[in-house]
Amino acid sequence: xxxxxxxxxxxxxxxxxxxxxxxxxxxxxxxxxxxxxxxxxxxxxxxxxxxxxxxxxxxxxxxxxxxxxxxxxxxxxxxxxxxxxxxxxxxxxxxxxxxxxxxxxxxxxxxxxxxx
Numbered sequence: 001x002x003x004x005x006x007x008x009x010x011x012x013x014x015x016x017x018x019x020x021x022x023x024x025x026x027x028x029x030x031x032x033x034x035x036x037x038x039x040x041x042x043x044x045x046x047x048x049x050x051x052x053x054x055x056x057x058x059x060x061x062x063x064x065x066x067x068x069x070x071x072x073x074x075x076x077x078x079x080x081x082x083x084x085x086x087x088x089x090x091x092x093x094x095x096x097x098x099x100x101x102x103x104x105x106x107x108x109x110x111x112x113x114x115x116x
Contacts, residue, residue, distance in 0.1 A: 003029075041099040042084075042107070044114050049086065051093045061088050069111050071104045084108055 003025040009017030043050045048062040068087040073080065084104035086093040100107050 042086075042093075042095055044111055046114075049111070051086070053093070059091075061086075065089065069108050071108045073105075086111070 003021070006018050006021035006025055009015075009021060041052050048060060049066065050058060050060050052058050065088050066086060067089050068085075070085045070087075072083045072085055075081075082097060082104040084095040084100060084107055086095075095104065095107075097104060
C-alpha cells in the first residue's frame with residue numbers, strides 16, 4: 001500500500017508524499033521479509049532457550065542463565081496486550097503474541113515448567 005501511494009504521489013508531482021511513502025514501504029517490506037526468513041523467534045529444549053532478534057541475531061541461553069520469565073499485561077484504550085519478558089541478567093528479551101504465535105501467558109507457563 002505504501003509503495004502504491006508513493007507511485008500515485010509521484011505521478012501527481014507530490015514530492016513530500018513520495019518522501020514519506022518510500023521509507024514506509026521499505027520498512028514494511030523489511031518487516032515482512034524478516035517474518036518470512038526468520039519465522040521462529042523463540043525455541044526451548046532441555047538445555048535452554050534460543051532467542052532470535054532481527055535477521056541474524058541468534059543467541060543460545062542455558063536454563064541456569066535465565067533469571068526470570070514474566071508476562072507484562074497492559075490495558076490501553078480498552079485493548080489488552082501481553083508481552084513475554086525473559087530476563088537473562090545482561091539482556092531482556094521481549095516477545096509479543098505475533099512473534100510467538102501463541103499467548104505469551106501460555107508460553108511463559110510452558111517455559112517455566114521446562115526450565116525447572
